[in-house]
Amino acid sequence: MSHDTQLPHPQMPAPAAMRNGLGTAALILGIIGTLSGLIPLFFWLAGILGVIALILGLVGTGRVKRGEANNKGVAVTGTILGLASLVLSVVGAVITFTAVSDAVDEIDKSLKDTATTAPATPGGGSKGKTDQGKGQDKTKALAADETAAYDDGLEVTVTAPKAFTPDEFAVGHTEGNKAYKVTVTIENKGKKAFDTAGTLPNARAGKDGADAEMILGEKLDVAFEGSVLPGKKVTKTFAFDAPADAKVLTVEIEPGMGLAHDAAQWDLKIG
Template structure:
């Protein structure tokens, strides 16, 4: 007689997605995916650049740096706010502050530019006034510069321009002046850098320069290069009103030398 087959054991079924465990144990739920990190870099950069731009924009001579920083802050701030709207960043206030400071920096850079212009203008006026207030030399006095360059202006002598001369007005008087340049430097000097001006009375009454080729090269001034240890002499002539009492001649060898004046009685 055959024996009955015993029933097979029944195990509990595991819940899909649950952590498998022993029979009868409550399964753990699946872990959620980690949230994406906030992209707050643009907002922070906008704030830093905005502060730097705001502080540097009104400063003369560096206002352009503030303008560049302000423009970058404005761009980064607006882009940072865009990330906030797309839920990619969380620092809306920081980005907004950076954009506002950037815009203010751009406005203040205009003020800085105006201040730079005014400061530069005042500096130029002060330099000109200082040069104009320097004591004028007398005829045949020499201006000796530290590097060995020497300039001398002679006393004026009456001059009769030729028929082909230019720069002389009928009824005016003409005077010829001799200019001497001595180069005791160790290197050549380019005389093309020398500026020659003259006026009578007030500085705003210039004396006309006469160019006359009848005897030598009167009126052409300095030309060419003077070697070390060499001396060059040129003749210049000026047109003056008949009642003029003093002819002022100014020589400017270049920016590094400074201008020198001679007051020449007529």
Template sequence: MSQYTQQPQFPQAPTPAAQARNGLGTAALILGIIGALSGLIPFFFWLAGILGIIALVMGLAGRGRAKRGGATNKGVALAGAILGLISLIMSVVGAVILFKAVDDAVDDINKATSSSSATKESGDGSAKSDGKNKGKKGKGGAAGEDAETLAAGDSAVYEDKLTVTASAPEPYTPGEYAIGHTKGNKAYKVTVVIDNAGTKKFDAALVTAEARAGAEGVKAEQIFDEKVGELFTGTLAPGKKATAVYAFDTPADAENLVVEISPDFSHDASQWDLKL
């Protein structure tokens, strides 16, 4: 009998593998996506910046963990870090855009306030005669304040050499699908010409027109169809003119039409009393 007894061999259980720690990479990707989307809106530049920094740090940390074998989502972590960097860039761009817009708005308000104060002090808001055409100069103030009512063909001339002219009303037949016309009423069209003889651009898109008809001053609705109703649009460069044709709906017995044209917020509105 052998001196040594052979011990039986039992298979050993495999050592459990360490669980992958992918939390950093996944969190970096999520925060990077949210940060990049926030950066698309300039107002949320601060949120994009905060999330971008966190995503960048967590993404780099997750990538380092993956290199050491502690995680398996190296690509996800790298994507999160890249999105974090993009969020930071968009945050800076958004901040610049937002602050510039605020500065421009403040400058515009200050200019409008200064112009209004200067006009009231100098009395430029009053009407005056300008050769053959009656003119009205000045910016700011209430519409029609100390202003002369103009007649057909007269021009309102402002201190910045912006000139607005309204023609005599002409009878108009609205189209079949016209908007603003009431059956039994009459319609008249008025041609308005804006001449920018100044040195600065004029935003014609801010021009508005209103009208009242008859002795009672009943509001005359503006008519829109395929021929009339197209408003002023775009910017009017110095030395250029723009023309628009307005049509208004009036009671059948109205004998006059008062048309009010307001160039923009910094110019007084001007009125024309037109005989029908």
């Protein structure tokens, strides 16, 4: 009597679960990043999400190639949207920074327009003063010891030039030319401290109006520095090299590099 022996059938291994999470995340972040990139002000968010979406999309695509995921279209789309987010981020940054730069330029221009230098006629031989923004004649330069006064209380005065002989260590003096010293005073009669950084005089002399080189030497200044508090003043001495036949030394000063004050000019008699 025979008996049929039935052998147990081997069980097939369960299929591995698909790892589609990274591709899906890349798609979601790519969509949000792209939408953020359409608003220039959110360029920073688009850039961050774009980088993450691009990385996740590339990793998700790699899983598809290895058979660990089956959402190739989702992963590829997420990668593309991540790249698009980065492009929009760069464009948004350019637009934003350009707009900010233009706004700053407009503010600087408006500040300059509030203060325009104009000379006043000296009275009784005393020091003259020109108030900016009051509509006086701006086509004439100031004379020695006259003051350029600005609406915010800042006042700049240049004295008459004095001839001197530079020492042997001085720089900027040409043999045959004449050297002159002028004293510049900045007085702050306003209510806020004034930063003098970048304030330095420029000069021209001679028939052709050529630049008069600044002379550097002992006890001579190069530029203003530091702040002038309300009610205080600062005085500096500068020297310039002028042709021997020059009759006028024109000195120009732009307080604070012209950020809020226009330049003023003084025609100083020499020779």
